[in-house]
Structures are given as structure tokens and as C-alpha cells.
Amino acid sequence: MSFQAPKGTFDWLPPRSERVLAVREALAAPLRTAGYGYIETPVFEDTQLFARGVGESTDIVTKEMYTFADKGGRSLTLRPEGTASVVRAVLQHNLHTGQLPVKLWYSGSQFRYERAQRGRYRHFWQVGAEALGSEDPALDAELIVLAARGFASLGLKNVTLLLNSLGDQNCRPAYRAALQEFLRGLDLDEETRARIEINPLRVLDDRRSEVQDQLADAPLVVDHLCAACKAYHEEVRGLLTACGVAFTDDPRLVRGLDYYTRTTFEFVHGGLGSQSAVGGGGRYDGLSEMLDGPPLPSVGWALGVDRTFLAMQAEGLADDEARQRVQVYGVPLGDDARRRMFLLVGELREAGLSADMAFGGKGLKGAMKGADRSGAAFALILGERDLAAEAVQVKDLATAEQSEVPLAQVVEFLKGKVQ
RNA sequence: GUGGGUGUAGCUCAGUUGGCAGAGCGCCAGGUUGUGGUCCUGGAUGUCGAGGGUUCAAGUCCCUUCACUCACCCCA
Numbered sequence: 112m113s114f115q116a117p118k119g120t121f122d123w124l125p126p127r128s129e130r131v132l133a134v135r136e137a138l139a140a141p142l143r144t145a146g147y148g149y150i151e152t153p154v155f156e157d158t159q160l161f162a163r164g165v166g167e168s169t170d171i172v173t174k175e176m177y178t179f180a181d182k183g184g185r186s187l188t189l190r191p192e193g194t195a196s197v198v199r200a201v202l203q204h205n206l207h208t209g210q211l212p213v214k215l216w217y218s219g220s221q222f223r224y225e226r227a228q229r230g231r232y233r234h235f236w237q238v239g240a241e242a243l244g245s246e247d248p249a250l251d252a253e254l255i256v257l258a259a260r261g262f263a264s265l266g267l268k269n270v271t272l273l274l275n276s277l278g279d280q281n282c283r284p285a286y287r288a289a290l291q292e293f294l295r296g297l298d299l300d301e302e303t304r305a306r307i308e309i310n311p312l313r314v315l316d317d318r319r320s321e322v323q324d325q326l327a328d329a330p331l332v333v334d335h336l337c338a339a340c341k342a343y344h345e346e347v348r349g350l351l352t353a354c355g356v357a358f359t360d361d362p363r364l365v366r367g368l369d370y371y372t373r374t375t376f377e378f379v380h381g382g383l384g385s386q387s388a389v390g391g392g393g394r395y396d397g398l399s400e401m402l403d404g405p406p407l408p409s410v411g412w413a414l415g416v417d418r419t420f421l422a423m424q425a426e427g428l429a430d431d432e433a434r435q436r437v438q439v440y441g442v443p444l445g446d447d448a449r450r451r452m453f454l455l456v457g458e459l460r461e462a463g464l465s466a467d468m469a470f471g472g473k474g475l476k477g478a479m480k481g482a483d484r485s486g487a488a489f490a491l492i493l494g495e496r497d498l499a500a501e502a503v504q505v506k507d508l509a510t511a512e513q514s515e516v517p518l519a520q521v522v523e524f525l526k527g528k529v530q
Numbered sequence: 531g532u533g534g535g536u537g538u539a540g541c542u543c544a545g546u547u548g549g550c551a552g553a554g555c556g557c558c559a560g561g562u563u564g565u566g567g568u569c570c571u572g573g574a575u576g577u578c579g580a581g582g583g584u585u586c587a588a589g590u591c592c593c594u595u596c597a598c599u600c601a602c603c604c605c606a
Contacts, residue, residue, distance in 0.1 A: 115597080115598095118597085118598090169604090170603080170604050170605080171604085171605080174531080174603095174604095175604080175605090192605095192606080221606075223604095223605080223606095225603095225604075225605080226531080226532090226601095226602090226603090227598095227599085228599080228600060228601065228602095229599085229600070229601090230605095230606085231604085231605070231606085235606065236606090237606060239606095302603085313604090316604085316605095317603085317604090318602090318603085318604085319602080319603085366605085367604065367605055368605095377605095377606090378606095383606095384600075384601085385600080385601060385602085386604095386605070386606080387605090388605065388606055389606070390606065391605085391606065392606095412606095413606060414606070415605090415606030416606085417606085418606055419606090442564095442565080442566090444564065474559095474563095475563095475564055475565060475566095476559095476560095476562080476564095476565070476566080477558090477559095477566095478565090478566090479565050479566040479567090480566055480567085481566085482565090482566060483566040483567050484566085484567095490565080490566075492564070492565065494564055495564095496564080497564095504564085504565085506565075506566085508566070508567080511565090511566085511567090513565080
């Protein structure tokens with residue numbers, strides 16, 4: 112085997128792929144009921160969009176982007192996340208000049224150049240939602256509730272919601288300074304010391320115990336929120352509680368992208384190997400301006416499709432048993448019968464039944480095996496004798512009962528039997 | 531970018547002090563020349579990841595390399 116999927120990528124194969132498709136649909140379904148419109152944006156964008164939107168100091172931008180030059184010399188990057196693209200599209204097409212908020216959802220591939228491990232790949236899939244142009248705690252709460260509904264609809268029981276507020280341009284600078292002062296006094300490696308100056312909040316997110324052990328007395332954002340941010344955060348918390356959505360306050364939750372303000376949240380699960388997040392998001396009131404747009408306070412999230420599937424596997428919700436692929440399976444004997452069966456299978460499909468047939472000139476036994484493996488409820492056996500009689504043998508594969516049905520009536524006959 | 535583990539049949543994996551390349555599952559065929567699932571019988575499939583070295587002899591020992599995987603960093 113000379114070719115294989117590129118490093119850090121993988122293929123979804125049946126029957127698992129069908130379940131992943133269903134996961135994607137289930138995560139998106141609540142958004143459709145809440146007035147979110149579907150948006151598709153290019154898989155690649157101007158590199159600067161992500162550099163400015165995601166943040167120059169983030170790991171995503173400094174080392175995880177798939178960046179390449181096209182034949183025109185433009186620097187393009189495969190999207191590492193969806194929000195920057197959506198904001199760019201909204202600004203480009205002036206969607207924000209209509210009624211606000213603009214509510215959009217998307218679903219698709221994302222790319223990050225990382226060392227792959229369980230739950231973390233170079234090519235992965237997200238379902239995302241964004242509500243742009245409105246500063247309303249109910250909108251933050253709505254999105255969180257919709258995500259929680261999506262996970263719940265898949266049967267997931269062990270998804271936990273972590274919630275925090277990062278403050279805004281009024282209160283964050285003072286907090287940031289206080290945190291920096293604290294962090295500078297710690298014993299940290301060079302890379303982390305550099306991070307203190309660029310994005311000190313992310314030091315709080317470090318999972319290494321030698322770092323965490325020193326952070327016990329670190330100043331927390333919650334203690335530095337201004338009155339407006341505090342009130343906003345309380346409102347979000349109150350709405351979630353009223354909706355019956357459980358959450359855990361996590362004052363250390365900061366997330367890795369630079370654009371977040373106020374509300375941040377993460378849905379975590381224990382079944383993802385060393386990863387924990389199945390989804391996450393937050394408010395990004397300043398992003399539009401970073402991308403040369405007008406002030407456009409917004410909130411959004413992205414849920415990891417493949418990570419959600421891992422979580423389902425961990426909870427025993429993703430059995431690999433093959434499903435029924437078709438309802439009816441044709442078993443032709445001989446060339447004349449094969450031509451007639453080809454037409455019959457087409458008629459069945461036109462009539463709304465799913466149907467397949469044996470291909471490749473298999474013998475009867477092999478064709479019957481095919482019928483069995485297709486999961487079909489009925490096999491249609493057609494040989495020379497049946498053609499002469501203008502009839503087909505209809506075999507119930509569960510009971511092994513077989514009856515002869517005139518070819519002219521078999522479609523109606525099966526419509527009555529199946530479903 | 532850094533560290534650990536693993537590479538043998540389509541899949542999951544055995545393979546002893548270096549001595550004929552194996553099992554289970556799957557696949558194909560036959561038992562049944564017009565009947566699947568169960569059962570019985572038979573069959574095919576290998577660059578033992580790749581390259582080099584030691585040896586009479588290497589899947590096994592040594593070196594190099596590649597891939598996969600898990601973990602760190604970080605994140606969905």
C-alpha cells in the first residue's frame with residue numbers, strides 16, 4: 112500500500128461514518144429551531160484574517176496553521192476555526208446592516224497542524240453557531256442552551272458545562288496587570304514567561320502540575336469584574352439556571368483564542384483521551400473591529416463532531432453494528448434475468464423502497480449471501496423459470512418463507528410488506 | 531517541537547535460546563448444478579514497515595530510517 116491518508120488525518124468508513132453524519136445533524140438541529148441561518152465559507156482564507164482574528168499570540172497562529180502560497184503569491188491558510196471566517200463574511204456582505212442579531216450556523220472541516228493524538232487531529236469537524244451584533248445575555252444563554260440540547264439529544268449524560276467571564280475592555284486591563292505582576296514572581300520556564308507578557312490569562316490554562324501548583328493564589332477575573340460585566344454574567348447564569356442547564360463556575364477557564372470577552376464556556380467530557388473539550392465558545396465583542404468592521408458585539412461556539420463521537424463511544428452510545436442498508440435485494444440468475452432485475456430494482460427505488468442487487472455475475476449462493484449481508488427484509492429471486500412465468504420469487508429473509516408474485520405486481524406487493 | 535509504545539495475512543494478534551511463516555475472524559469455493567444466516571470440508575492471501583549490518587542461518591540480535599499510536603505543549 113503506497114498511499115495513505117496524510118499524517119494526522121483519517122477516513123470515516125461505514126458503518127461508523129453514518130453515525131458521524133447523524134451526530135453532525137443532531138448538533139445542528141437545535142439551531143434550525145432557533146432561527147439560525149446556514150452559512151458556508153471558504154475552507155481557506157487570507158492568512159491575515161486568522162492572524163488578526165484568532166490572535167498573533169495564540170498557539171494556533173504561531174505554530175498550528177496550514178499556510179501556503181497560491182500561484183498568485185497570496186498567502187492563504189486552511190481555516191483553523193470558523194468564527195473569523197463568519198465575521199469576515201458578515202462584514203463583506205453587510206449582513207450586519209439589517210436587523211440584529213445576525214444568527215448563523217455552519218458545519219465543516221477545520222485544520223490545525225498539530226501532533227495527532229486521540230481526539231486531536233490535523234483535520235477535524237465542527238458544527239458552529241454565531242450570533243452577531245447584539246449585546247444581550249439572553250443570546251449567550253440561548254447559544255449555551257442550544258448546545259446543551261444538542262449533546263442531550265444524542266443521549267450524552269456526562270457532558271459538563273464550565274462557565275466563566277473574562278471581563279471587557281473596562282475591567283480586563285486592570286486584572287491583566289494584576290495577574291502579570293503575580294505571574295512574574297513565579298518560577299516558570301522561558302516560554303511561559305514570554306506568555307506572561309503577551310497573553311497572561313492563558314498561563315492559567317496550563318495543565319502542568321509544576322505550573323498549576325504555583326497558581327493557587329493567583330488573582331481571578333471574577334474578583335476584578337466591573338459592575339456591568341458582573342451584572343451581565345449574573346444574568347447569563349440566572350437564565351441558564353432557569354432553563355435547567357447545569358453548569359460549573361470555573362474561574363480559570365480562559366480558552367486559547369484572543370478574541371474572547373465576558374462570557375466564555377466549554378463543554379467537557381472525560382472520554383476523549385487527554386483532550387477534554389467537546390465544544391466551547393464565548394463572547395467576542397471586539398473581533399469585528401479587529402477585522403476593520405464596526406463595533407459588533409457577538410457570541411458563538413463550536414462543537415467538535417469527532418470529539419462528540421468519541422464521547423458517545425465512551426458512553427456506549429456508538430455501537431458499530433451494521434445497520435440495514437436496503438429493504439429489498441435482487442438475486443438474478445443468468446443474463447436475461449439480470450437485465451430484468453436491473454429494471455425492477457430501479458422501479459422499486461422509484462416507488463420509494465431502498466433496493467440493491469447482486470452485481471458481478473455471482474452464483475445463486477453468493478448472491479444470497481449478498482442479500483443476507485445487505486440486511487434486506489426480502490430477497491427477490493429471478494431465474495429463467497420465473498421469467499417464463501412472468502413472476503419473481505419473493506423470499507422473506509427473516510422467516511425463510513417464499514412465495515411467487517407476478518412481476519407486474521411485485522412493486523405494490525413489497526410496498527405493502529415493507530414498513 | 532519533545533518524550534514513550536507499537537509495526538507479522540483484509541482485521542485482531544501469537545511466533546520460545548536465532549533453525550520450514552502461524553491462529554482466530556473475515557474472504558473465496560464446495561457440501562446443496564434455483565436459495566442466505568447455523569454447521570461441515572477445502573482454498574487463497576505476506577517485501578514479517580523500509581534500508582543496511584552480524585551469522586552457516588534473522589520475524590527474532592545491532593544500526594539507520596519511515597509510519598502508526600499514546601502522552602506533553604495546546605485545543606474542538
